Amino acid sequence: SQQGEEDPQALSIQEGENATMNCSYKTSINNLQWYRQNSGRGLVHLILIRSNEREKHSGRLRVTLDTSKKSSSLLITASRAADTASYFCATGATGGGNKLTFGTGTQLKVEL
Amino acid sequence: DAGVIQSPRHEVTEMGQEVTLRCKPISGHNSLFWYRQTMMRGLELLIYFNNNVPIDDSGMPEDRFSAKMPNASFSTLKIQPSEPRDSAVYFCASSLNGMGPEAFFGQGTRLTVV
Numbered sequence: 001s002q003q004g005e006e007d008p009q010a011l012s013i014q015e016g017e018n019a020t021m022n023c024s025y026k027t028s029i030n031n032l033q034w035y036r037q038n039s040g041r042g043l044v045h046l047i048l049i050r051s052n053e054r055e056k057h058s059g060r061l062r063v064t065l066d067t068s069k070k071s072s073s074l075l076i077t078a079s080r081a082a083d084t085a086s087y088f089c090a091t092g093a094t095g096g097g098n099k100l101t102f103g104t105g106t107q108l109k110v111e112l
Numbered sequence: 113d114a115g116v117i118q119s120p121r122h123e124v125t126e127m128g129q130e131v132t133l134r135c136k137p138i139s140g141h142n143s144l145f146w147y148r149q150t151m152m153r154g155l156e157l158l159i160y161f162n163n164n165v166p167i168d169d170s171g172m173p174e175d176r177f178s179a180k181m182p183n184a185s186f187s188t189l190k191i192q193p194s195e196p197r198d199s200a201v202y203f204c205a206s207s208l209n210g211m212g213p214e215a216f217f218g219q220g221t222r223l224t225v226v
């Protein structure tokens with residue numbers, strides 16, 4: 001079963017704008033990860049945030065985690081056409097080993 | 113490292129036939145996952161191995177599906193008999209337990225059952 005629900009399902013922006021995607025989950029986690037999937041390809045890991053962290057940065061990516069609200073957001077700053085892809089959050093459950101449960105994904109389109 | 117390698121990349125088969133999907137995880141990784149992706153259901157975890165042992169197979173849809181990991185460098189997912197509703201992209205992923213839970217995905221096998 002899917003743990004995460006992402007919002008919005010689809011997002012279309014202009015190059016240079018920021019893109020924000022949100023993820024909500026249901027159970028206790030020890031980490032939350034974001035992945036990217038280009039059409040017809042496998043998923044690629046972007047960034048991980050642990051349950052005791054509130055914010056993390058990696059290049060143009062910024063992730064926040066609010067465990068009290070069971071939600072996370074992914075911000076991509078200064079978007080580029082090459083950022084066009086689907087973005088998924090994935091949660092690692094407490095005591096679940098390395099098992100990941102994926103959300104429904106956000107389809108991002110960055111237009112020139 | 114070549115990453116996670118899946119074969120075949122595409123498979124078209126007739127209903128009722130046996131289908132075997134193959135996966136070679138990243139060398140040294142000790143966790144292996146099989147996922148199925150469809151438009152309707154998104155990404156579903158089918159089964160998860162740790163050190164070649166199946167840990168959680170609660171996502172395997174029914175007895176027609178079986179998965180094995182005979183050694184640390186090879187896993188198979190078998191569907192017998194296949195049905196049209198099994199059509200999906202099947203992904204294999206691996207990770208290194210204890211060093212970080214990031215999963216590395218293969219390119220997937222697109223299965224079409226007609």
